[in-house]
Amino acid sequence: MQKTEFSKENSMALKGIAIVMMMFHHLFRKASLFKGYKVSFFPLNQEFVVEMSLMFKICVSIFVFITGYGLVISLRKLNAKYSWDKKTICKWTINRLIKTLSGFWIIAVLAYIICQIINGMTAKVFFKDGIIYGIFQMIINLLGLSNLFGLDNFNSTWWYMSIAVLFIISVPIFVKLFKKYGYAPILIVVVIIPRILGWNYVDNSYIAFLLPLLLGIISAENNLIVKIANIKIFKNTYLSKIIKFIVETIIIIALYYLYTKLPQKSFWEVRYGIIPICIICYLYEFFIDLPIIKIILKFLGKHSMNIFLIHTFIRAYYLKDFIYSLGNFLKIAMVLLLISLVISIILELLKKIIKYDKLINKLQNVIDKIIDKLYDNKIAQ
Numbered sequence: 216m217q218k219t220e221f222s223k224e225n226s227m228a229l230k231g232i233a234i235v236m237m238m239f240h241h242l243f244r245k246a247s248l249f250k251g252y253k254v255s256f257f258p259l260n261q262e263f264v265v266e267m268s269l270m271f272k273i274c275v276s277i278f279v280f281i282t283g284y285g286l287v288i289s290l291r292k293l294n295a296k297y298s299w300d301k302k303t304i305c306k307w308t309i310n311r312l313i314k315t316l317s318g319f320w321i322i323a324v325l326a327y328i329i330c331q332i333i334n335g336m337t338a339k340v341f342f343k344d345g346i347i348y349g350i351f352q353m354i355i356n357l358l359g360l361s362n363l364f365g366l367d368n369f370n371s372t373w374w375y376m377s378i379a380v381l382f383i384i385s386v387p388i389f390v391k392l393f394k395k396y397g398y399a400p401i402l403i404v405v406v407i408i409p410r411i412l413g414w415n416y417v418d419n420s421y422i423a424f425l426l427p428l429l430l431g432i433i434s435a436e437n438n439l440i441v442k443i444a445n446i447k448i449f450k451n452t453y454l455s456k457i458i459k460f461i462v463e464t465i466i467i468i469a470l471y472y473l474y475t476k477l478p479q480k481s482f483w484e485v486r487y488g489i490i491p492i493c494i495i496c497y498l499y500e501f502f503i504d505l506p507i508i509k510i511i512l513k514f515l516g517k518h519s520m521n522i523f524l525i526h527t528f529i530r531a532y533y534l535k536d537f538i539y540s541l542g543n544f545l546k547i548a549m550v551l552l553l554i555s556l557v558i559s560i561i562l563e564l565l566k567k568i569i570k571y572d573k574l575i576n577k578l579q580n581v582i583d584k585i586i587d588k589l590y591d592n593k594i595a596q
Contacts, residue, residue: 218444221434221499224513226281228503229495231512234519236274238548241372241530242538243268252539254547264544270474275375276427276491278519279382283431286311286386291435297390302590304387309586310579311383316359317575319376321566322524323357326369333533340369362419372527378421382428389432398433405429406484416480426488434492444500463497470494515552521559522552529554 242248243264256264293299293307330336341356342349352366359376361368368374392401405425409416417423434440449455470490477486503509515522530538530551541547566572 218441218500220438221284221440224509225499225503226285227516228509228512229277229281229498230516230519231514232498232503233274233277234515234522235548235552236271236277237523238526238552239264239268239544240271240274241527242548242551243544244272245269249539253542254539255543257543259544266475267471270471273474273487273491273494275424276487277495278375279378279424279427280431280434280492280495282379282382283386283428284435285431286383287390287432287435290387290390297387297394299387302586305590306583306586308384308387309582312380313575313579313582315379315383316357316376317571318520319359319373319524320357321571322521322562323369323373325562326528327353330369330528330532336532337369340367370524370527371531372523374419375523378419378424381421386428386432389429390436393432393436402426402429416483418479423483424487426484427491430488430492440496440499443496460501463501467494467497515556518556518559518563521562522555525558525562526551526555 246261246265254261289311290297290307293303299307327337331338338349341352352361355361355364355366356369356373359373359380360366362374362377363381389401409422414422446459447455448458470493474486474490479486503512534554538547538551541550
């Protein structure tokens with residue numbers, strides 16, 4: 216069957232896969248994480264699971280690719296030729312930032328309150344250097360910028376919020392650059408400039424995951440992921456799919472071994488850019504539309520941001536002994552995912568009760584009016 220689009224449902228299903236990958240990555244990427252616990256890796260072995268979990272860092276690349284793809288689709292709705300005035304793009308950028316950060320805000324505020332009640336964690340993180348500096352750190356954290364400014368993050372995995380903010384701001388810029396100079400020159404510059412300037416590779420940074428963002432933009436502009444899925448080797452559709460599945464499965468296995476051998480600090484574009492995009496194409500073509508699996512993945516994808524923001528409190532801060540005491544590595548990952556999912560479902564119910572989304576919409580409307588006034592006054596002058 217021919218693919219027609221990379222839909223919102225497809226992106227949700229991919230997010231579902233990515234969040235499962237994240238569970239394994241955060242639980243088993245190195246042996247020190249479960250040292251002292253009796254963890255069974257049956258029917259696999261510890262070395263393979265650790266290696267596989269380390270590779271599952273590509274979950275970040277999957278989220279980033281989807282971000283780039285989705286933001287371009289949103290920009291195209293403003294203007295098919297990407298021609299915007301300053302007021303329009305300013306409103307778009309701020310609204311996208313609010314939309315992204317609003318899901319973070321409610322979890323962050325609840326976490327500050329609950330963690331302070333449990334063990335005084337909020338005060339320990341933010342207020343060890345005084346009240347004023349603590350409030351400043353808390354505000355920066357709520358803006359998702361703690362990692363960017365090198366400040367204490369309330370939750371170690373919330374570093375992603377900083378690059379999420381930067382990606383939203385930079386996507387319109389890259390869209391314009393691609394339109395003016397073409398894809399190849401920009402991609403070459405992105406790969407070469409850090410090396411010319413001698414920038415040291417920093418894990419969890421904007422630069423480390425810039426390539427999957429750009430590939431998401433390019434894919435959205437050219438419907439690339441769909442075109443790749445629709446490539447036919449033979450005239451017979453079914454025979455073509457079978458051969459493609461066999462060949463691409465072999466390629467994915469080869470890429471897994473390539474990922475494990477390539478030095479991260481020298482080949483981050485391959486590890487976090489090229490390899491993840493190949494895996495995304497493979498999952499899109501052969502996996503995410505399977506019956507039942509698609510429904511489960513979409514459901515997980517819908518809750519993926521909440522799960523990402525919540526799970527570290529369970530895994531590392533408060534229920535670590537319980538999680539790792541469950542025995543088998545599959546059971547450990549699935550229980551962590553299930554607990555995080557249940558909390559996410561409860562959180563979404565709370566948001567409906569307090570009409571949180573309506574409050575966010577009102578905030579967006581107020582900011583839109585402020586921007587309108589600012590630009591209208593500027594024109595009047």
